[in-house]
Each structure stands twice: as C-alpha cells, then as structure tokens.
Amino acid sequence: MAETSVEKTQILQKYLELEQRGRIIAEYVWIDGTGNLRSKGRTLKKKILSIDQLPEWNFDGSSTNQAPGHDSDIYLKPVAYYPDPFRRGDNIVVLAACYNNDGTPNKFNHRHEAAKLFAAHKDAEIWFGLEQEYTLFDMYDNVYGWPKGGFPAPQGPYYCGVGAGKVYARDLIEAHYRACLYAGLELSGINAEVMPSQWEFQVGPCTGIELGDQLWMARYLLHRVAEEFGIKISFHPKPLKGDWNGAGCHTNVSTKEMRKPGGMKYIEKAIEKLSKRHAEHIKLYGSDNDMRLTGRHETASMTAFSSGVANRGSSIRIPRSVAKEGYGYFEDRRPASNIDPYLVTGIMCETVCGAIDNADMTKEFERESS
Ligand code: ADP
Ligand code: MN
Ligand code: MN
Ligand code: MN
Numbered sequence: 001m002a003e004t005s006v007e008k009t010q011i012l013q014k015y016l017e018l019e020q021r022g023r024i025i026a027e028y029v030w031i032d033g034t035g036n037l038r039s040k041g042r043t044l045k046k047k048i049l050s051i052d053q054l055p056e057w058n059f060d061g062s063s064t065n066q067a068p069g070h071d072s073d074i075y076l077k078p079v080a081y082y083p084d085p086f087r088r089g090d091n092i093v094v095l096a097a098c099y100n101n102d103g104t105p106n107k108f109n110h111r112h113e114a115a116k117l118f119a120a121h122k123d124a125e126i127w128f129g130l131e132q133e134y135t136l137f138d139m140y141d142n143v144y145g146w147p148k149g150g151f152p153a154p155q156g157p158y159y160c161g162v163g164a165g166k167v168y169a170r171d172l173i174e175a176h177y178r179a180c181l182y183a184g185l186e187l188s189g190i191n192a193e194v195m196p197s198q199w200e201f202q203v204g205p206c207t208g209i210e211l212g213d214q215l216w217m218a219r220y221l222l223h224r225v226a227e228e229f230g231i232k233i234s235f236h237p238k239p240l241k242g243d244w245n246g247a248g249c250h251t252n253v254s255t256k257e258m259r260k261p262g263g264m265k266y267i268e269k270a271i272e273k274l275s276k277r278h279a280e281h282i283k284l285y286g287s288d289n290d291m292r293l294t295g296r297h298e299t300a301s302m303t304a305f306s307s308g309v310a311n312r313g314s315s316i317r318i319p320r321s322v323a324k325e326g327y328g329y330f331e332d333r334r335p336a337s338n339i340d341p342y343l344v345t346g347i348m349c350e351t352v353c354g355a356i357d358n359a360d361m362t363k364e365f366e367r368e369s370s
C-alpha cells in the first residue's frame with residue numbers, strides 16, 4: 001500500500017499510461033454564481049477538430065449558486081477549447097458559457113453581451129493585454145511562505161526578486177507558465193510582484209472576446225496547478241491590509257488605428273471618452289477595489305480620473321515608449337485582480353468604439369445581483 005506521496009504518484013502513473021482506446025476526455029470549465037470556476041469531465045468518442053463538434057452539456061445550477069432548485073438545469077455552451085496540459089494526448093479543456101433553461105444567458109455569463117460588441121466592432125481590431133496579479137496562501141490561509149504569526153521584511157526586494165527569502169513558490173509559477181504555453185494560451189510573460197508571494201502573468205495581446213476566454217482558462221490552469229502544490233490562489237485586490245501592495249489587473253488596449261504611425265491622436269480620443277465614463281467603468285472593475293485604489297501603492301484615486309505618460313499613479317498610463325514613437329496602446333490601471341475580463345474588455349469596447357443597440361455593459365452589473 002502506498003504511504004508517501006512519491007509512492008502514490010508512482011501508482012497513479014501506471015494508470016495514466018493506459019490506452020484510452022480512441023476516446024478522449026473533455027474537461028468542461030465554467031464560471032459559477034460567485035465568480036469562481038468549476039469543471040467536470042466527460043468522455044467523447046473521437047478527437048475534436050473544431051468547436052462545433054463539441055456537444056452542449058448541462059449541470060445542476062442549484063449547487064453552484066446559478067439556479068433555483070425547482071428549475072436547476074444550466075446549459076454549458078462550448079466557446080473555446082485547448083489542449084489539456086494535465087491529461088495530455090488528444091484530451092482537451094473546454095471553456096463553456098452558461099445559459100438558463102429559457103435560452104437567456106445565466107446571470108454571471110457576461111461573455112454573451114461582450115461578444116455582441118466585439119462582433120459589431122470587428123473592423124476596429126481591438127487588442128487587449130491583461131496583467132493578472134494574484135496572491136498565494138497556504139492551506140491554513142496564511143500568506144504562503146510568510147513567517148508564522150509575523151511578517152517578512154518590508155517591500156523592496158521582492159518585485160522580480162531573485163534569491164532565497166526574496167521569492168516564493170517559483171516552482172508553482174514555472175509549472176503554471178509551462179501549462180499555459182502547452183494549452184496554446186498567449187501568455188506574454190510572468191513576474192514576481194512587489195508584495196512577497198504576489199505574482200503576475202500577462203495574457204495577450206488577444207483580439208476581442210478571445211482575451212476573456214484565455215484569461216479565464218489561464219486562471220483555471222493556475223488553480224489546478226496550485227492544487228498539486230497545496231497552495232490557494234487569491235484574486236482579492238487587497239488581500240492584506242497595511243503597507244502591502246494590492247493586486248490589480250491592468251488592462252492594455254489598442255485598436256488598429258492606435259497601432260499605426262499617428263495613432264496617438266486615437267489614443268488621446270479614447271482617453272477623453274474614458275474620462276467621461278469613469279464611474280460606470282469603476283462599477284465593473286472588480287469588488288473591494290476601493291480597498292486598493294487609494295492613491296498609494298502605485299494606484300490612482302477611485303473617485304477621480306487621471307491620465308499621464310509613464311505615470312503609475314494615474315488611472316490611465318501611456319507607456320513612455322508609446323509616447324516617444326507616437327503610436328501603440330494605453331494602459332488602464334484601474335481594474336482589480338478579481339475582475340471578470342468580459343466586463344472590462346466589453347465596456348472598453350463600448351466606450352472606445354461606440355455603443356450598439358442590443359448590448360449595454362453597464363446593465364450587466366445589475367443582472368449579476370438580480
Ligand atoms: P507593465 O510595464 O505595466 O508591467 P507588462 O509588460 O506587464 O507591463 O504588460 C504589458 C501588456 O501589454 C502585455 O500583456 C502585452 O501583451 C500588452 N500589449 C503590448 N502591446 C499591446 C497592444 N498594442 N495592444 C494591447 N496590449 C498590448
Ligand atoms: Mn506588469
Ligand atoms: Mn504588476
Ligand atoms: Mn501594468
């Protein structure tokens with residue numbers, strides 16, 4: 001009988017090497033009624049070559065805060081799939097959007113509305129690059145690697161830190177990076193953050209709705225890899241009160257016009273539009289974001305909109321290199337780490353490219369709490 005985890009791993013390996021006899025496993029992943037992720041697996045008869053070959057599926061929404069017990073079926077509509085880094089071979093992970101029995105999007109399915117905006121503004125070729133920050137906790141809910149009942153030395157040596165005592169859980173972060181690349185996600189980079197045991201990965205640039213899909217899948221892979229290390233992932237924007245940095249999800253944006261020489265004019269126009277809808281954007285930029293957007297720790301105030309070149313204390317930052325070249329992209333620094341990327345990219349598209357008749361991102365927030 002296996003007693004150590006090494007022995008258990010050796011036994012498991014025997015089964016993982018068994019033939020699947022032509023069948024594949026598709027792990028369906030979805031967003032539940034609290035903004036967390038759930039997944040379940042199913043066997044399919046053959047290798048999947050396109051998204052329309054994937055069947056719709058369903059689950060018990062009364063167990064996930066997504067439906068009442070008397071009408072509990074929620075439908076899973078596949079929207080994207082990726083090679084499964086855990087099961088490998090022809091096995092896949094499937095991102096699915098949730099729909100109610102009557103065909104309407106489930107209250108936390110913000111993809112439905114955002115996708116309409118991106119379809120209407122296809123010609124703008126809007127790109128996003130999101131910087132997902134997050135914090136590691138151990139199984140007893142202490143910040144991972146921090147001294148028991150105490151604090152590590154103040155912030156300073158940890159951002160992109162190198163060396164024992166300055167960096168925590170590099171093994172987990174490396175494993176997640178490789179899992180994302182295996183799955184074909186556009187991870188553009190990864191770095192240790194200012195607060196010890198806080199990290200960041202960047203997804204993008206991705207076009208339109210694809211950013212939200214990839215970011216959710218990258219989060220899923222992170223939770224899964226972290227399971228194996230016995231580490232909990234927190235996306236809370238201010239996991240620790242005091243003189244510790246909060247966690248954000250900076251949202252970098254460009255349209256086709258902004259990326260061409262002379263694009264600065266379009267970047268400025270976009271910032272002007274954003275300045276007029278500050279409050280509406282903030283509503284969709286994550287919960288508890290007020291604990292983070294204090295004007296300290298490289299953030300701007302929650303109540304006042306500001307912008308500037310190379311200014312990490314403003315709502316919107318134009319990178320120095322972009323200002324120098326006169327074209328490129330801008331960075332919205334307001335979104336919190338716990339955002340739904342569909343909400344943020346959706347309202348960004350609505351504000352920068354223009355509203356459309358049959359979609360309204362600001363209403364999505366009300367739908368969530370209905
Ligand atoms: P920071 O200096 O703010 O930490 P990062 O390097 O972490 O910047 O993140 C920059 C992000 O901007 C990356 O995700 C990258 O993919 C994205 N990005 C780069 N160029 C563009 C562009 N033209 N449009 C949108 N996003 C872009
Ligand atoms: Mn960054
Ligand atoms: Mn960062
Ligand atoms: Mn940034």
